[in-house]
Amino acid sequence: MTLKTVNSHDHMLSLMNEGEKNYVLLYKKGSETSECSLKSIENVVSGGTKANVVAADVSSVRDIHEKYGITSAPTLLVFQGKDFEKTVKGCNDDGYYKSLFESALFNASADNDKPQKRVTVYTTPTCSWCNTLKTHLNKNGVRYTEVDVSKDLKAATEMTRKSGQQGVPQTDINGQMIIGFDKVKINNLLGIK
Numbered sequence: 001m002t003l004k005t006v007n008s009h010d011h012m013l014s015l016m017n018e019g020e021k022n023y024v025l026l027y028k029k030g031s032e033t034s035e036c037s038l039k040s041i042e043n044v045v046s047g048g049t050k051a052n053v054v055a056a057d058v059s060s061v062r063d064i065h066e067k068y069g070i071t072s073a074p075t076l077l078v079f080q081g082k083d084f085e086k087t088v089k090g091c092n093d094d095g096y097y098k099s100l101f102e103s104a105l106f107n108a109s110a111d112n113d114k115p116q117k118r119v120t121v122y123t124t125p126t127c128s129w130c131n132t133l134k135t136h137l138n139k140n141g142v143r144y145t146e147v148d149v150s151k152d153l154k155a156a157t158e159m160t161r162k163s164g165q166q167g168v169p170q171t172d173i174n175g176q177m178i179i180g181f182d183k184v185k186i187n188n189l190l191g192i193k
Helices: 009-014 032-046 094-108 128-139 153-163 183-190
Strands: 021-027 052-057 075-080 083-089 119-123 145-148 170-173 176-179
Touching (some): 032 094, 094 128, 119 153, 153 176, 170 183, 176 183
Parallel strands (some): 021 052
Antiparallel strands (some): 075 083, 170 176
16 A cells, blocks of 8 residues: 555545544655655555555645644644644654554544543653553553653653653553553553453
8 A cells, every 4th residue: 555645635635534533744845854754654554554644745735734724844634534633743753653543543443432541651762662552552442642751851851750760661541650561550540351
């Protein structure tokens, strides 16, 4: 599967799946950061993700970024159906995009009857246990916010203040900190069987 490109806002809307997450990468051809983001997303899409992802080069497609107030590229626009939800700015690695896309697919099939607890996962890009933890949460349909403490000093300080520890992964579930990948404790707090 290859990454589809769009040539206008109308073209973008025509390719969106109703009731599902849709992603639009706005990039600028020739920009190092944009090329990085485009390559990472292309790798994930060619790897067989079922997420609906399209791309638009802002050098030639001029009507998308203006509609959503986007002033920098690369920016990934996230939609629920055709409703704009949020943006993800800059270049991230393949694993980040794969996790983002798969998380949305798992969440779509998750049990929506029970209220979701607030879950924040503190990670770094080189942490293998962080990936194990995120895979576990994704597999069980748990929505979470990922914070890369290697890029966010304020978040790293806050994490250390909450737990008294600097290592990752750490998971904040409704204010309760869990150090490392403590599967039993995480499952108990989140009601995973």
